[in-house]
Amino acid sequence: MLRWFRMLFRLPPGASSFADGVDTLHLFLIGSTLLGVLLLSLLTTYFVLRYRERSGVRTTPVVLASGTGELLLVVGTLSLFVLWWVIGYRQYLSMRRRPAGAITVYVVAKQWMWKFSHENGALENNVLTIPVGRPVELLMTSRDVIHSFFLPAMRVKQDVLPGRFTTLWFKPTAPGRYSLFCAEYCGISHSAMLGEVRVLGAEEYQRFLADSSGAHSLAEIGREAALKHACFSCHTVDGQRHIGPSWSRLYGSVVTLSNGEQVSADAAYLTESMMDPAARVVAGYAPVMPTYFGSLDSSEAAAIVAYIRSLEQGPSSPSVRLPEVVVPPLVASSEPKGDLHP
């Protein structure tokens, strides 16, 4: 059924775990529309034939709606709409909730290309290579204007904004090559901002990782960037409180802000804090951080987020003394260490 519907309505074959659900709702909704239009057209045709003007009689009896009939129609239509809303909302929710164990890829959009950074440091332009059957999370930002990351075969789309991170996840279900479009008008070559998502089988993907792995992982690049921009003057990586919050175990944790609000320290929040630090300050810290907008480019910001993320399992008990500001070594995520200064 779904296969015929897709062919008839020109939908690309579904290639993600979202596709079947979305297309079924689509079929339900468009089918109801067509049926509704057909019924009302038939009714109109019947009325026109049945009540055509005869021999110049232009007086008609007053016919008024019966309240209950109208109410029933409204309630009936509205409950159909509400049903669609409920299904649509649940699907939308699942699109926005990242499952555990997703592969993370950082995406930087610019006029007019896509740049992808993998966690092992591999870089790709306009082609994104991912494995089949595993959820992939994209952390995306733009270097100039708004773009939009659109994969028709996966039924996903997300705007990519300058100065903040937006996220998108999907789970590819079939190996293959799929079109990537920019869907938000971004200037003269908007229609040339095309790309491709390459979905590989598990083994091929391992080979890709082995062949492409960069000299440095993204987290290492991020640590270099953090050093260059003197982030460690105020932030520690060993859980020690300093001028700013420590980066250790920060990623994904829930922090309380100075206004009492609680937020999850995700990629979007961390990026905002680099670009517009005064916007949401963690409770107990002075709003003294300068903005890094302009001095920190999008790929550096992405790398720093990857670095902070690599500290997810970092030390939680603060060490005794305040660290002197030196190059801190990267903490391997698997083996938490209590002291970074051997």
Added chain:
Amino acid sequence: MTVASEPSFLPAAEPSFARAHTSIRSWLLSTDHKRIGVLYFFATTLSLALGGVFALLLRIEHLTPGPTVMSAMTYNRLFTLHGVTMVWLFMIPSIPATFGNFLLPIQIGASEVAFPRLNLLSFWIYVLGAAFVLLAMWLGALDTGWTFYTPYSVHSPSAVVPTLIGIFIVGWSTILTGVNFIVTVHTMRARGLGWMRLPLFTWAIYGTSIIQVLATPVLGLSLLIVSLDHAFAWGLFDPARGGDPVLYQHLFWFYSHPAVYIMILPAMGVVSEVISTFSHKNPYSYKAIVYSTLGIAFVGFLTWGHHMFVAGMSVFDAGAFGALSMLVAIFSAVKVFTWVSTLSKGSIVLATPLWYVFGFLILFMFGGMTGVAVATMSLDVHWHDTYFVVAHFHFVMVGGTLTAWLAALHYWFPKVTGRLYSERWGLLGFALVFSGFFGTFVPQFLLGNAGMPRRYYEYPERFQLLHVASTLGSWVLAAGLLLTVGYLGHALWFGRRASGNPWASRCFEWRTSSPPPEKNFSAQPELGLDAYDYTTPWPASEERA
């Protein structure tokens, strides 16, 4: 034949409004709402023609996947020109400023609008703004699209500031017209004409005016800030200066979503009138139509977020905006049910305006239901910014507003000109417009499904067949519109003289001669018999004149 007790209002032999004065000055500086309506008609129709030519050029460009007849820059400018011209210079003023101006005072038994000179000012502000917008876009090569999304528009080297100032000026004209109509309906109704007896077209224009007055200032504000961002680097919407580009989208759609109802509510008013007149029947539920008009005007302000489901808004916000959008759709559904039910037990005369209204019903149902579809969050993720959305809003705006505008044009043609056009040509014109429209936009739904993004100069080859089909459709649509210009132009000079009330309507505007005299009615009218009362035969004298 029994004669209704209603006295005849047809004046004996007063000159019509068009013949009362004949100098060019008497037209250009007239404060007569009917003449201003006619002026608006010519100005907005010129805009429609321009916007149409831009659209045809865009469609020709899409005949092949690569460059066909223009460069990428020209293409980007043309879709901006097309959008801005159609939205602000045609669609928004079309029905309210043309037919609203001409008919609203007559429909409430008044001799003029509340502020006749303000009305004239509003027209000339429109002309000034339109000239500004078109010149700026033509000479300054604006390429942002009609939505002016920041930060692209803040950094675009093209003529952003003059264009936005032009739209700002046009906005004043919209606001002045809106205020004028609101005050007119409140203060100038004929004695005994209560609110719940107003003609439905008047109600629709009244609801529209409220939206115009409330929403347009927000547009003016946001466009002004974009101009300041662009000219003086204020940075409110520019992340490079700490601004928020998504805030711009909120402000823009806070206006532009209600603006959709500015375009469709007057069209709905026309449909209510035409259905009632040509089935000689009271509306199935007058109250349902009035309350749904007000409901749309109110709830329409609370749904703007459904344009931003993929812009990075929170899941909760998206859910709330989605639910409110479903609510606003229910008001439109109520209207459709009421219109179709009005036909029942009527005495239906199939004439060109009614054909257009049937066309409207079908196209609007598709447009409305695909609106519900794109308001369904998970579906919108796939369709957002694709040709599906393009097809959806063209079904509402062209299939809805333009079709109703054509229905209004045919329905009130004898009222304004005192002449009749040929029904046969009318039917042919309708058939071409309707089939051309279907041919143009149904392929675009399918293109959107297939994943074709909008505002694409070039496209992958697999989309070509549907693009060519769409382009062919646009030619049929254009032929239908040209034919309409032809036979209506012909009828203007050579058409048969119409009687005062050629459709045997009971609505108030038909209780004076066609065309009406300068002051609308020869005596203070008493509109005792309801506008939709078809229970008694009409006085025979009314059918002459």
